[in-house]
Amino acid sequence: MAEPLLEVKDLKVSFRTEDGLVRAVDGISFTVDEGEVVGIVGESGSGKSVTMMSVMRLITDPNVLYQGEIIYKGRNLMGLSRDAMREVRGEEIAMIFQDPMTSLNPVYNVGWQIEEQLNEHNDLTKGQARRRAIELLAQVGIPRPEQRIDDYPHQFSGGMRQRVMIALALSCNPDLLIADEPTTALDVTIQAQILELIKNLKRDFGSAVALITHDLGVVADIADRILVMYAGRIVEEGDKEQIFYDPQHPYTWGLLGSIARLDRPRTRRLTAIAGQPPSLINRPRGCSFRPRCPQAFDRCSVEDPALTSKVGDGHLDACHLSVDDKRARRDATINPELAESA
């Protein structure tokens, strides 16, 4: 098998605070292959953004502590100098952010901001950079790019700004695009357009994409593989079919159960996962999800389940239940109607 594009090995990211050490990311390992779309799913505070921000080394908090390795194309990014890291950022790994309303600098026009990125990593004349910027704006579906290039971010709508952000991110043909909840701040029709755009651009540019989201519905269409994160750890990992049709972790069931589905008659309220995620300072003994898990039994409060392959086929999960138990129980959470009629 070819070497993965990105390999994260036992990454731990913690923040020193007055209350103690917050373990935002607590020992996670995963890979992203070339041209692959990996969805990283989890609720707020599960460590998904921190993980990918660490890959970019974009966390500026002076109280951050890192452990582990981030291998990108055979190099450990954690060991790179600041200048070497700058070469990676923007050129090899690019990132788009959650809120397009605040992610662009309000005082420069969008052309300037794209050209700045181009000039940082390439040797271009002014005219070349501008032509390339117009080309990029056209590629991300901005109408009349020759005129819009001189407009300022506040003259664009939210969806258009996210397109500009994507143009910015793709300007240097990165091999890995990290999209941190790119659709969360947009309304639903625009969300679909932006996802479609990312899908098409992925095809045209051949970049791998790491798509962070709290919405399984968002990754359903475009992800090849999905990581489910909970409280700073990966609790389930598998390809799209495995996660959607054979989910193993009760947390994943909860996420699936809370998606509104239009292809089934809906007779009741969506099931929500009860309770709050655990404190990342004092992690409870045993499984982190146990306090919220309706399936928890004695072993869960004593022993921390490891992420292992129980089903096979690269499908990993961190739960003590046996595969048969899980298959028998999960419909009660995901599809209560089906479970009752069965």
Added chain:
Amino acid sequence: MATFAIRRALWLLVVLFAISVLVFLIFFATPGVDPARQMAGRNPSPETIKNIKHEFGLDRPLPVRYGLLMKHMFISRDLISYGSHTRVIPEVLSATPVTLSLVFGAAVIWVVFSILTGVAAAVFRGTVIDPILMILALIGISVPVFWLGEVVNLVTQSRLHNFFLFSWVPPLGYTPLTQDPLMWFEQLIFPWLTLSVLYIGFYARVLRANLIETENEDYIRTARAKGLSERRVLLRHTLRTSMITFVSLFGLDFGILVGGGALLTEVVFGLPGVGLLTYNSLTALDLPVIMTTVIYGAFFITLANALVDLLYAWLDPRVRPA
């Protein structure tokens, strides 16, 4: 942009008119103030007072008197000071370059040093340099300018004047730039430094706070994600957007100082500027001079504000008129 400038110019006229009416009413329609008696000198005869009243139109209705005053001020430019019996306009015009020299020089120093201090404090946040700079800034804000000026004079003019460091310092006063540029500079350098100390401290603190606030903006993260150097992120992204507050404050302070607010510095360093003129006219209740210096001051303050609005539009495209 042109309509914007014209609108600002018209607005300037309206403001000046309103201020002149207000000042006119305060001084000329205040009971108990009789300008004629002031002008007539000691123990005047009722006859003299009556003549003066007639001559200056003081026996006419208020709107006419306002009109006459404006005519003397702007059209015939022969408004006479009550106190010194000289023409007011040339007096103000000769004081203007003094004040402008003082404030321009101080402004250059305070802008440069406050940006350096503010940026250094923000960059070195979390180290010992930041609190040291901020304490120095606080001291600069707290030191009264008249005291600092006197101490500077004591050192450079008297106690250590013969010490080689300060032996070049010329006596207090003002030499026009056109007459002797070196002398102009030497006489103004200590007034500049003294005047700018307060503003360096104040602006450095404001800028540091703004820089730190901007540093947390999403677009700064975007700038880093683009792979820009820290230096470029700071200068082109963080500093640029942080300058918006700085510029608004600068316009106000600059206008106020040129308009006569540098009074204390002018008095301490014996600079015959507009502040000094205003101060003297106020103590003598010299109404024509008061009127002229107030309108002069108002003119510079509104002008500085109009310029700041233009600069602001350049800095922040969101406020640009469509």
